[in-house]
Amino acid sequence: MKYREGLNELPTYDVTEKDWDIKLNANESNLNLPPLVEERLLNRLSRIAFNRYPDTENDDLKELIAQNFKVSIENVLLGNGSSEILEKLFFAFGGPSRNIVFPIPSFSMYKIYAKISESTAIPVELEADYTLDPEKIVNAANENSAKLVVVCTPNNPTGNAVPLASIEYIAENIQCPFAVDEAYVEFHGLSAAGLLEKYPNIIIARTFSKAYGLAAARIGYMLASKEITEMVSKACMPYHINTMTLMAAAIVYQMRDEFVPRIQMYVAERKRMAEALAKIDGITVYPSDTNFILIKYAKATELNEYLENLKIGVRSFGNAPRLENCLRITVGTREENDTWFKVLKGFVERG
Numbered sequence: 001m002k003y004r005e006g007l008n009e010l011p012t013y014d015v016t017e018k019d020w021d022i023k024l025n026a027n028e029s030n031l032n033l034p035p036l037v038e039e040r041l042l043n044r045l046s047r048i049a050f051n052r053y054p055d056t057e058n059d060d061l062k063e064l065i066a067q068n069f070k071v072s073i074e075n076v077l078l079g080n081g082s083s084e085i086l087e088k089l090f091f092a093f094g095g096p097s098r099n100i101v102f103p104i105p106s107f108s109m110y111k112i113y114a115k116i117s118e119s120t121a122i123p124v125e126l127e128a129d130y131t132l133d134p135e136k137i138v139n140a141a142n143e144n145s146a147k148l149v150v151v152c153t154p155n156n157p158t159g160n161a162v163p164l165a166s167i168e169y170i171a172e173n174i175q176c177p178f179a180v181d182e183a184y185v186e187f188h189g190l191s192a193a194g195l196l197e198k199y200p201n202i203i204i205a206r207t208f209s210k211a212y213g214l215a216a217a218r219i220g221y222m223l224a225s226k227e228i229t230e231m232v233s234k235a236c237m238p239y240h241i242n243t244m245t246l247m248a249a250a251i252v253y254q255m256r257d258e259f260v261p262r263i264q265m266y267v268a269e270r271k272r273m274a275e276a277l278a279k280i281d282g283i284t285v286y287p288s289d290t291n292f293i294l295i296k297y298a299k300a301t302e303l304n305e306y307l308e309n310l311k312i313g314v315r316s317f318g319n320a321p322r323l324e325n326c327l328r329i330t331v332g333t334r335e336e337n338d339t340w341f342k343v344l345k346g347f348v349e350r351g
């Protein structure tokens with residue numbers, strides 16, 4: 001068989017799962033939908049016209065999102081997860097001999113989307129403490145005539161948010177579109193969406209997979225200028241989001257107040273766990289504004305194996321550059337957190 005050049009060398013994003021008792025490896029919500037939301041969703045299911053193609057253009061969901069951000073529906077593009085949005089942004093602005101700037105370490109898919117779109121990735125290293133120097137991003141973008149800059153805030157996997165002043169500084173000083181990946185913003189509370197009007201090069205990518213617990217449905221969206229939205233939508237397949245998902249996401253969005261208590265719970269639990277972890281000798285805890293915590297520990301590989309054997313799944317970064325001996329732990333429910341913490345503490349204290 002003769003496949004496309006480079007396909008075989010493309011790194012794969014590992015999505016294989018084990019039979020976890022406590023799953024803390026993908027930054028999902030560990031709670032399923034709130035009962036009221038689930039009830040409404042199940043009631044609506046019987047009214048779906050399964051025989052018809054989805055109405056992706058005149059959908060309620062776009063209208064609801066537009067209303068919330070006080071933008072027009074022409075500024076909203078829905079995606080099959082924010083993954084689709086990101087992949088299409090790399091496709092729309094990238095291509096052969098076109099440079100795309102993003103920080104590392106950050107969301108590992110950026111590198112893959114750069115490859116798939118045949119763009120040239122220009123990675124910019126975060127500082128030693130994983131903070132982002134906006135000047136370095138601006139310089140990399142301008143020196144390489146970048147066609148797109150992507151910054152994730154709060155950042156996966158490091159957890160820390162980029163100050164809005166830095167986001168604004170980048171938007172103001174680069175000459176290309178600037179995608180801000182806000183997959184975890186609900187756990188932080190400060191969005192760059194308010195900068196959209198002032199900086200037409202800003203693109204906000206959001207997801208329902210994290211705070212809104214809808215990872216199974218695959219839905220995300222982007223907010224951008226009318227021109228960018230129109231151009232990026234050209235790269236999407238017709239009917240790229242199914243009717244069940246559109247219906248579920250519209251209900252979740254209408255009922256998003258139902259999610260506030262659990263978002264508060266995750267934030268409180270993140271603080272509690274970060275403080276508890278910091279008290280264990282030998283563990284470095286990085287500041288987090290998300291629903292996960294990144295830690296460094298000399299025997300991270302052994303700890304990961306130990307947790308795996310007890311059916312507790314966390315994300316290990318092995319020897320990934322700048323993430324050696326790091327584990328990323330999604331914050332679960334209070335009970336789950338008490339369980340994994342006890343196991344982890346016992347392992348570290350036994351040395």
Ligand SMILES: Cc1ncc(COP(=O)(O)O)c(C=O)c1O
Nearest residue numbers: 081082083107156183207209220
């Ligand atoms: C930073 C970041 N962006 C985007 C995504 C993609 O999320 P989804 O495609 O589920 O919306 C993820 C998922 O883990 C992520 O961590």
